[in-house]
Amino acid sequence: MSDLVRLPNIGKTMEKRLAAVEINDVETLMKVGSKEAFIKLRLFEGDTCFSSLCGLEGAIQGIRWHNLSRATKEDLKKFFDSFK
Numbered sequence: 001m002s003d004l005v006r007l008p009n010i011g012k013t014m015e016k017r018l019a020a021v022e023i024n025d026v027e028t029l030m031k032v033g034s035k036e037a038f039i040k041l042r043l044f045e046g047d048t049c050f051s052s053l054c055g056l057e058g059a060i061q062g063i064r065w066h067n068l069s070r071a072t073k074e075d076l077k078k079f080f081d082s083f084k
Contacts, residue, residue, distance in 0.1 A: 008064050009055035034060055035079055050080045
């Protein structure tokens with residue numbers, strides 16, 4: 001088990017998903033950022049959802065994704081919609 005599961009929104013399933021795209025620790029996730037991590041997951045899985053993107057950003061900020069600011073959620077939504 002990596003240190004990723006210590007972050008909010010990162011459970012065992014997300015930890016495994018991140019490991020599949022070579023994001024194996026908190027330092028790597030912080031360096032890569034939520035959007036790049038999402039792109040890696042999306043390219044690997046094909047159907048990565050908006051909630052996963054928000055969860056990754058929340059993990060980086062150290063908060064539950066439901067508590068992201070409105071501006072952050074709007075920015076992430078625009079980013080996510082660019083993949084449709």
